[in-house]
Amino acid sequence: MATASPNILVVEDDRETRSLIAKYLRGNGCNVAAATDGREMARAMADHRVDLLILDVMLPGEDGLSLCRKVRAESQVPIIMLTARGEDVDRILGLEMGADDYLAKPFNPRELLARINAVLRRQAAAQTVSATNGATALAFLGWRIDFRLRELRNPAGARVAMTSAEFDLLRTFCERPGRVLSRESLLDLTQGRNSGSFERSIDVLVSRIRRKIETDPQEATMIKTVRSGGYMFTPTVETLAASGPS
Amino acid sequence: MRPLGFLNLRGISGQIAALVVASIVALHVIITVTFLIHRPDRMEPSIDRRHSQLAAAVQLLGATPTAERPRLLDDIKQAFPQLNVENLASDPAPAAEGPTAPELRSLHRRLGPSYQVFSLASDDNPHRVGVALPDGAMLSANLLQDQRQRPFWSGPWMTTLLFAVISVSLLSLWAARALTAPLSSFAKAAEEFSLDGAAAPLPERGPAEIRSVAKALNRMRQRITGLIDDRTKMLAAISHDLRTPITRMRLRSEFIEDDGHRGRMLHDLDQMRSMLESVLSFLRNDRKLESMTLVDIASTLQLITDQFNDMGHKVVYEGPQHAMATVRPDDLHRSVTNLVENAAKFGAETTVRLIAALDVITIEVEDDGPGISDARKDIMLEPFVRGDDARNMDEASGFGLGLSIARSIVLAHGGELSLNDRAPHGLIVRIRLPVRQQSRLSAA
Numbered sequence: 001m002a003t004a005s006p007n008i009l010v011v012e013d014d015r016e017t018r019s020l021i022a023k024y025l026r027g028n029g030c031n032v033a034a035a036t037d038g039r040e041m042a043r044a045m046a047d048h049r050v051d052l053l054i055l056d057v058m059l060p061g062e063d064g065l066s067l068c069r070k071v072r073a074e075s076q077v078p079i080i081m082l083t084a085r086g087e088d089v090d091r092i093l094g095l096e097m098g099a100d101d102y103l104a105k106p107f108n109p110r111e112l113l114a115r116i117n118a119v120l121r122r123q124a125a126a127q128t129v130s131a132t133n134g135a136t137a138l139a140f141l142g143w144r145i146d147f148r149l150r151e152l153r154n155p156a157g158a159r160v161a162m163t164s165a166e167f168d169l170l171r172t173f174c175e176r177p178g179r180v181l182s183r184e185s186l187l188d189l190t191q192g193r194n195s196g197s198f199e200r201s202i203d204v205l206v207s208r209i210r211r212k213i214e215t216d217p218q219e220a221t222m223i224k225t226v227r228s229g230g231y232m233f234t235p236t237v238e239t240l241a242a243s244g245p246s
Numbered sequence: 247m248r249p250l251g252f253l254n255l256r257g258i259s260g261q262i263a264a265l266v267v268a269s270i271v272a273l274h275v276i277i278t279v280t281f282l283i284h285r286p287d288r289m290e291p292s293i294d295r296r297h298s299q300l301a302a303a304v305q306l307l308g309a310t311p312t313a314e315r316p317r318l319l320d321d322i323k324q325a326f327p328q329l330n331v332e333n334l335a336s337d338p339a340p341a342a343e344g345p346t347a348p349e350l351r352s353l354h355r356r357l358g359p360s361y362q363v364f365s366l367a368s369d370d371n372p373h374r375v376g377v378a379l380p381d382g383a384m385l386s387a388n389l390l391q392d393q394r395q396r397p398f399w400s401g402p403w404m405t406t407l408l409f410a411v412i413s414v415s416l417l418s419l420w421a422a423r424a425l426t427a428p429l430s431s432f433a434k435a436a437e438e439f440s441l442d443g444a445a446a447p448l449p450e451r452g453p454a455e456i457r458s459v460a461k462a463l464n465r466m467r468q469r470i471t472g473l474i475d476d477r478t479k480m481l482a483a484i485s486h487d488l489r490t491p492i493t494r495m496r497l498r499s500e501f502i503e504d505d506g507h508r509g510r511m512l513h514d515l516d517q518m519r520s521m522l523e524s525v526l527s528f529l530r531n532d533r534k535l536e537s538m539t540l541v542d543i544a545s546t547l548q549l550i551t552d553q554f555n556d557m558g559h560k561v562v563y564e565g566p567q568h569a570m571a572t573v574r575p576d577d578l579h580r581s582v583t584n585l586v587e588n589a590a591k592f593g594a595e596t597t598v599r600l601i602a603a604l605d606v607i608t609i610e611v612e613d614d615g616p617g618i619s620d621a622r623k624d625i626m627l628e629p630f631v632r633g634d635d636a637r638n639m640d641e642a643s644g645f646g647l648g649l650s651i652a653r654s655i656v657l658a659h660g661g662e663l664s665l666n667d668r669a670p671h672g673l674i675v676r677i678r679l680p681v682r683q684q685s686r687l688s689a690a
Contacts, residue, residue, distance in 0.1 A: 014490055020497035106493040106519050109500050158570040159539055161546040161579065163553070208552055211567065212545045 006051040006120055009044050011035045011067070012082065013059050021054065024109050030116070038062040050077055052116060057083035057094065065097050072098030078119040082107070095148050101164075102150075118168050121189050125175070138174045140235035141222070143213065145174055152213075160212050165190070169205050170213075173223060173233035182230040206231055256454040258425065269417050277406055297349075299326055300387055301356040307331075308361065308379040315383070334366075334376055334384035349389060350375065428456045432463060439467060482529050485522045492518055524647040527580060528629060536574035543578070543607060544569045547598050550582050559590040565600030571607050571681045573659060581655040582609060584648035585675045589613035593672060609677040617673045623665045627653050649675075 008030045012018040015036075022032040033048060035041040037059050044050070053071060057064035068079055080101045081094040094102050100119045103112060137146045142155030150167055152160045162170070168190045173181070181189075183202045190202075210217045224232045255264055303322045310318050322331050353375070354363045366374035366386055375389045428451070435448050447467065448460040496515050502508040547563055554561040582598070589596040593613030601608040618626055625631050632646040652675075653663040661679035668674045 014494075016494050017490065017497065020494055024497055024500055105489045106496045106515070109497050154542055154568075154570075156570055157540050158542045159575055160542045161549040161575065163549060208548070211548060212542075217567075 005029055005031045006116075007031045007033070007049055008052045008054060008116065009033045009035060009041065009048075009050045010054045011037070011041045011059065011064070012054070012056040013037065014056075021109075021112070025113070025116075028113055036060075038067050041067065045071075045077075052120060053077055053079045054112075054116075055079055055081050055099070057081055065093055068094065068097040068099050076123075078123050080112070080115055080119060095150060098148075115164075118190055122168070122171075125172075125189055135239040137240040139238045139240050140174060140177070144240065145170060147171060154213075162209075162212065166205055166209055166212075169202070170209050173231070174237050177233045177235060177237045180226050180228070180230050180232050186231070202231075258453045258455050261453055262421065265417060265421055269413055273406070273410055273413065276409060280405065297353045297356060297389065300329055300331075300389065301353060303329060303331055304357055304361065304377050304379070304385060304387070307383075307385065308381070312381065312383070328390065329387050331385055331387045334386045353389065425453070425456075428452050428460065432459065435463070439470075478529055482526065485525050485529075488518075488522055492522070521645055524584075524645055524651060528645075528647045528651050536577050538572050538574055540570055540572050541575045541578070542568050543571050543573065543602075543609070544600055546575065546579055547582060547600055547609065550579065550586055551598055553583075554586055554590060554596070559586075559596065560594065561586060561590065561596045561598060563598050563600075565598075566602055569600055569602035569607060571602075571679060573679065574655075577655045577658070581652040581677070582611065584652045585611040585677075588648055589615070589673070589675075592616060603681075605681055607679045607681055609679070610674050611677075612668055612672065612674045614668070614672040617667055617671050618665055620667075626665065627663075652677075 008025055010018055010021050010025075010032060012021065012034070013036050018034050018036070022034050025032045033044050033050070035044050038061055041053075041055075055064045055068055055071075059067070064081060064083070068081065071077060071079060079099045080103060081099040082103050082105055083094070100122075101115045103115060136148045137144060139145075144153045145151075145167075146153070150164075152162055152167065152170065154160055169186065172186060172189045186202050206223055207217070210220050210223055214220050214222055222233065222235055224234055226232050255261065303326060306322070307315060307318060319331060319333065322329070350363050350365065354361065357363065357377070360380040362378040364376045364378075366376045368374060371388065373389045374386055377385045377387065379385065428449075432448065447464045450457050450460045450464070452460075492515060495511070499508055499511045499515065502511060544566055545568070547565065551561045551563040586596055586598060589611050590613070592615030595614055597610070597612040599608075599610040599612065601610070626649055629650040630646045631650075656663040656677050656679065659679050661677060664676050664678075666674040666676055
């Protein structure tokens with residue numbers, strides 16, 4: 001599903017930006033429909049199957065945040081929010097309203113494409129991972145990873161800073177504990193093959209995550225290197241039903 | 247002002263007038279009370295004012311025929327026992343000491359030239375005097391103390407003057423204080439007026455003039471704050487709105503075939519974006535505060551180091567693997583990012599150092615660039631001041647907000663930011679943050 005041309009609906013009030021996003025995504029193998037506001041969005045979603053929604057926060061009429069909440073109440077379609085305000089409040093609100101990811105304007109179009117691929121792959125993969133499907137937060141060895149707020153907290157409750165790519169990779173590990181994951185499949189699950197050199201290689205990301213979560217990054221016990229060429233996440237992962245900032 | 251404006255008790259002139267009237271009234275009340283207590287008009291019995299009693303008695307005796315004298319003497323003795331007037335039979339021996347000459351002279355002046363006065367002082371009565379009547383008869387009597395000898399400063403008029411001086415000086419001191427205190431508070435408020443509008447408005451108290459000045463100052467402050475707010479909003483709105491065209495250009499640049507052009511365009515757009523972001527975060531700084539949360543600061547610094555390394559800068563992290571403190575994570579991230587950005591701009595290699603003590607966390611961003619001269623260090627912390635204007639003209643790298651944003655974030659954490667020299671050359675920007683929660687150094 002994710003590998004075929006995904007159907008993407010862009011909801012953005014600025015005509016120019018909308019058509020440029022559509023043009024760029026079409027050029028990268030997506031089917032794109034566009035809408036200017038909530039009403040057009042509802043019509044478009046009723047007419048076609050939509051695999052992913054790109055939603056601007058600042059919209060005429062009903063704003064992006066409330067549209068996001070409405071859509072999330074009815075379906076599991078992945079949502080990426082765009083906003084002109086790079087403010088923390090918007091980020092947290094957007095993610096709490098059920099958005100899967102968030103980009104501040106002006107954004108790098110390649111990063112948008114990478115995020116689209118990551119979200120779609122996660123969505124596709126989540127259907128095969130029944131154990132953690134639908135969970136918004138997971139815990140391992142006292143650590144806590146919150147998908148909604150996109151934050152990681154250590155056993156002492158302190159927030160650990162991570163890039164988006166690091167977070168997505170750790171999330172992928174947490175959703176598949178005890179399984180050997182090749183670099184190729186990790187790349188597939190997190191970034192998609194056509195994201196090019198934009199993101200760091202899996203090895204660099206793994207070493208950076210290790211530095212943040214392992215007791216001794218040289219003697220990794222959580223993310224183990226498997227000789228045949230891959231990584232395995234060893235801790236037991238529990239699903240946290242009710243999540244939210246502690 | 248109205249012709250009778252000074253009657254208005256709420257004005258300064260009215261209050262001064264009331265003050266003068268009140269002090270005069272108080273003065274009079276106190277003088278009257280003092281007078282009523284002391285009653286200088288009522289003679290005390292043992293006091294012979296200016297020897298008038300003695301003089302009158304002696305003159306009475308002198309004017310009486312000799313036959314009548316014994317009877318009169320008895321009457322006088324009964325009436326003025328304290329004078330103890332007696333017949334003096336024999337010629338007395340002149341005494342060496344006794345009532346002083348001026349006293350005798352004053353008695354003699356009262357009696358007249360036909361009388362003679364001499365001293366009869368003895369050991370048991372030093373105030374005894376003898377008087378020879380015009381017909382030659384002799385009397386002896388007690389010459390009582392004259393009240394004229396009271397000390398000068400205890401005179402009632404002197405008391406009044408002293409009281410007036412003391413009370414007027416006290417009252418004028420108080421009045422001056424009461425009138426000038428609001429004025430000095432105005433001066434203080436004007437000095438402390440800052441653009442964040444956090445200072446409390448001036449209290450509108452005191453005389454009408456002072457109150458109206460306070461009101462006017464408060465209104466002026468509101469207007470200034472309002473004007474600045476409007477400008478700030480406008481600047482923020484412009485910055486927000488510029489994001490839309492930049493977003494379009496960013497998208498459009500993806501369709502540029504020529505890689506060189508595209509790269510340069512992306513570079514320009516990145517610069518515009520970071521300038522806008524710095525303005526927005528500068529404007530946002532003293533208004534919206536992120537909430538505090540426990541953060542592994544080491545991970546934040548490592549993240550920043552990684553991000554700069556990915557962009558091709560040489561940035562090294564030195565410090566513990568983990569160090570926890572309660573901070574505003576995104577603000578701190580921005581603050582250190584700004585510092586590393588500057589360091590990477592001016593130096594070849596940057597070191598981000600974390601020193602975690604029990605009660606304070608020190609973050610150092612060190613570069614091997616040219617450094618900043620002592621004279622410019624203070625200025626550099628001000629907004630819109632760039633490092634080296636001449637060198638950066640073509641590179642137009644920003645608005646000069648990075649350092650001042652970093653500093654205001656650190657100050658909002660209750661910490662401090664200082665610029666220090668590095669040997670042999672370069673700059674160390676040192677952030678010291680107080681640790682709210684006990685910092686735990688552990689290998690998690």
